[in-house]
Amino acid sequence: MSSTSPFDVAAYVRAPLGPMRETLQGVGAALPADLADALRYVQRRAQGTGSWLSHVLVTATHKDARITAFLSTWAYEAHWFGDALTAIAGAGPVPAIRRGVAARIRTRFGPLREAVVANLHGRALTGVQMTERLVDGWIVDAMLERAQQLAPGAVAADLARIREGIARQAQFFAESATDALTHSRAARVLARRRLAMRTWPIGADHEPAAATASALQALFGADRSWAAAVDRRIDALPGLAGLQLVRRTVRKPGRRPLRITFRGTGRPRSSAPLHVGKDVAR
Template sequence: MSSPAPFDVSAYVRQPFGPMRETLTGLGAALPADLAETLRYLQRRAQGTGSWLSHVLVTATHKDARITAFLSTWAYELHWFGDALTAIAGAGPMPAIRRGIAVKIRDRFGPLREAIVANLYGRALTGVQMTERLVDGWIVDAMLERAQHLAPAAVAADLDRIREGIARQGRFFAESATEALSHSRAARVLARRRLAMRTWPIGADHEPAVATARALHTLFGPDRTWAAAVDSKVDLLPGLAGLQLVRRAVRTPGRRPLRLPLRGALTRRAAASPDRKDAAR
């Protein structure tokens, strides 16, 4: 069986998803207040890529022309996905958040910290960055899929177009993450550590925790099968089985994990064991 063709970044850059307002079918549709609020939450996640990119572009990732070209178009697309969600949901109040001194220091010195980590891990960090965006895309897609079921048909059709764009982006992240994790022991070890300490979805730590909790409750209520489904996808990535990232995140939504999970010790040991490809580097 032949392997699938590599993601065509040139074609992606030439034909991105752009402004969508003129073609939206759900404009003006009446939405429940809690669903509209949740769509605005997803809009902030889509358009809040600047902080993440500021961390990425001080690492070796910015030297990879293919990834940089992809990320430029990816950020452009997310801006317009967010714009479409704003048009559908309507404007609403921005949630107020009190940012403590520790958070302010972390945000201000985050790029410097990433530059230091990049000097220690090199290209392995690029693999981790692709992996965290892959996982985040799965989470956001699960949220949009559930929103489709709760929304009027016209709005559901618009959300389906956004999901189509996220799925296309996910193919690049999946390809890049799988290759990096398969070939690098350092990437597997670092990915386990960093993904387990992230707040999900990415950017939720820039919101009041209650905003993330409300969004998840509106979409899923007490149901956590969706979280298990995303975690099962993470389990299939090289060296990342047993993390239970999303199930842990929904237990304390919007809050940064305090420590690494104790589960999956055997998997971590396997991920840390050297392989021939790493030894050859």
């Protein structure tokens, strides 16, 4: 997963991809309504990074200058990717979701909870966060790849540029996630647990489940081969084989998973419980 030389964060920060509207070719092109809605769905995922960052930056991750520098630029790029998608797809209604008391509590106290989790797990949590974003990037890129295939030529060219930016970001996440998962058993166990409990793509739990289902249906219909392909990439990450995150998402799009017990993490069932505490191994 990682390249032979470390990702050059300094070069990335110096040359981010910013506003794209003036150079887009497909603005005004006629798009099927369901494809435009799917692109707006991806746009909301791209511009909804603030909630995730508010959880990340209360953990030990914010003490890592290299990761923090990358994430600042990554969030900047994600905003402008979303802005480009808005220009291509046009503005549309934002689905409203009636959030129950439990969901509102999770939103309000999420950063506080994450700070407590971070205190328990230490640097292992940073590896999990990088893995989350790597997987999310793979899912979003698969959606944009299919949209590119369905869109008119000018729009397809614009989507290709956005995908190039996402691919560059994925290089950093892949390097960071693979390193953490390779060297930390705690990160591997924690990643299995937390990734399996997420709603994918990241931020889907802030919308009605029907919005995720509609976007996936518009792009992929009954084809699930794309989900299997992304799951194979996840399987190749150290310690994460067999999660089937994306196939589960396709079966129940937008729905929060039930809590389940995992096996196959490398610990015999009869052994003593694994202590997943602060992890300083790299």
